[in-house]
Amino acid sequence: MEVSRQKLWTKDFLIVSLINFTITLIFYLLMVTIAGYAVENFNASTSTAGLVSSIFIIGTLFGRLGTGRIIGDWGSKKTLFCGLLLFMLATMSYFIALNLPLLILNRLIQGIGLGIASTATGTIIAQILPPARRGEGIGYYSLSAILATAVGPFIGILLTQLFEDYRMIFAVDSVLAIICFMMYFIVKVPDAPKNANKGADKAGLKLSNFIEMRALPIAFVALVIGFAYSGVMSFMTFYAKELNLVTAGSYFFIVYALVILASRPFTGKLLDARGANIIIYPCLVLFAIGMYAFSAATSTVVFLIAGALIGIGYGNFNSVAQAIAIKVTPNERLGLATSTYFILYDLGLGIGPYLLGFFVPTMGYSAIFLAMVAVIFLSIILYYFLYGKNEKMKQINI
Template sequence: MKEKLWTKEFMIVSTINFIITLIFFLLMVTIASYAKTEYGASTSTAGLVSSIFIIGSLIGRLGAGRIISDVGTKKTLWAGLLFFAVTSILYFFAFNLSLLIVNRLLQGIAVGIASTANGTIIAQILPKTRKGEGIGYYSLSAILATAVGPFIGILLMKFENGFQWIFALNVMFSIVCLIIYVAVKIDVPINKSNITQEEKGSFLSKFIEPKAVPISLIALLIGFSYSGVMSFLSFYAEEINLVSAASYFFLIYAIVIIFSRPFTGKLMDTRGANIVAYPCLVIFAVGMFLFSQATAGWMLLVAAAFIGLGYGNFNSIAQTVAVKVTPPHRFGLATSTYFILYDIGLGVGPFLLGFFVPTTGYRPIFVSMIVIILCCVPLYHWLHGRKDKELLRAS
């Protein structure tokens, strides 16, 4: 008989993840416009207002793993959600551009702490034999939020005092997270006896889980490869005259992930990560090739399907691997390690690739990403794939 997956705790924690991610994307697509409209910020400064949130998130993730090890997952999530609610309210008191930037940084830290603790709780409460499937379902909450958040944000901007409505919704959702979190009853003890002398003596191991680093490095490269699609799609679509088709890109991407995630998660639990990871990397490369060569709307949308199937599922599998290779008492550090490196790939990618756009255009940049993705196949094998059978037997 299968162990139960859809518990009340699982559904509540997944809902919190959905809300946090929704607010993240809702503000990411609107806050730069707010900075320009309200404070007359330059384009570069408005970009800083938007992106400094990610820097804060990295800071929060870096500290969250250590906090979880010291005080436990549930208290850490409480702290993150309270901090998140406070910074949501402070948008109404950001009377100048400097205060807005500081609050964006602080809210990023809050989200980094809350989302890391949230992901760690999921790793702790999922049955050992269904971790791949469970994390696959859990990550779907973020996929849905990436589609819903920007839609709500753009819709509210059309209203009179639209930004005030956005900030009010931010506060309301943050309070909802606190209210529903009261219903979560999990008791994962802090097992400090498992902290070895090596961990006590190593400064780095207090913030980073070494066993999760190999698969997280692959996630960094994969995130870097995808970051150009995420950031440059609208500009690329204008260049190749496929703006109409591009408006459906992320919808197709999300639909493919939603329908494929449950199957890939189950497959990983029963057959190991390799049977999913290798095909996903190849499929992602094929999707990137179609994306780079698109000359018609159908090619762009087929590319969206391939990228969703490949990149979207590899991301979930890699996150599960990061947890599975780690002792339970360091799940928090493993989760934060994975997302720190993954977020670095997503965040640094557009900045670095943007330097080449004026001289090369978009197509050559996306072609070069195919090379990086294909290089990840032997790199994955060397860093994890050759040891995956041992991990499957151990589980």
């Protein structure tokens, strides 16, 4: 029985991870192409194109906002079904988004669907993992998103090179969304604990009904880190073209993912054995160095080295920070902890492209990415005061 309880690689773990991989792949495939689509088809400005890109993440934020509470009331299974259904329908609706307002609205709705579905999958994973191996298990689970960050942009950039018509991208996304929805029916999803809303005022609108306060400190650090990374995600295509490194741009996320795949088995186990600080501080420093190299890149070699450094730094920070949010939270509030973490993280990713887009015409991409180095170093200070200096005192769910 003890061996069974300690298993990580169960059928449900694999299928839920595959669902998360698929919806995240669609997200990143569109993230690197939709700004170009808005510019080419609707003559959108750089800032407006950034809004078209980032409004998806704002939708994701709205989708997550009440999902932690909904999981406690409905259970993980019903919540996941609703999220995947909405996400699939919105993905198929790009064909009828024939003007800029409709495109922005559809991106917002699709983001809400992703927010609901991905919060449910993250909660399910936290529920089925053995507590003593949660850091390791969440690290492996987050690889599904990491792989998607590589495969999605690679496929997106490849499709834009092979086809002039963006409808091919929408067709591929629609097929993937349908497959993802069908996978739901072959997984057994545990419901949230019956006392999931213990301590909450069910009839009221108390903040604690929607936000897990214990997860807020690390989630705020994730907001700053998400903001620093958001420009890489949204403006990669434009930046690579400006540097005449389009091919390198398509392989950037492949390198990014490979270094995370190589390092994740070690960082997950190290988190459970030694705590987060030994991972977080080096990762943030490497992220800053990688961002500097990215801002100064003039060759394919430097461009891809930057991708490797950003992958080790940013990629591992994200999974460890998510695990921290789970570890500091009681089991009955895992849904709220998961949604709280991603609400702030998504907020950083969402506002970044829109705000940074205003500075592109005057500063240029390189200067913007260089400025993000300072933002990353700011996050190191924030992490120390908000979590790092009292790490051992804060972990209760281990």
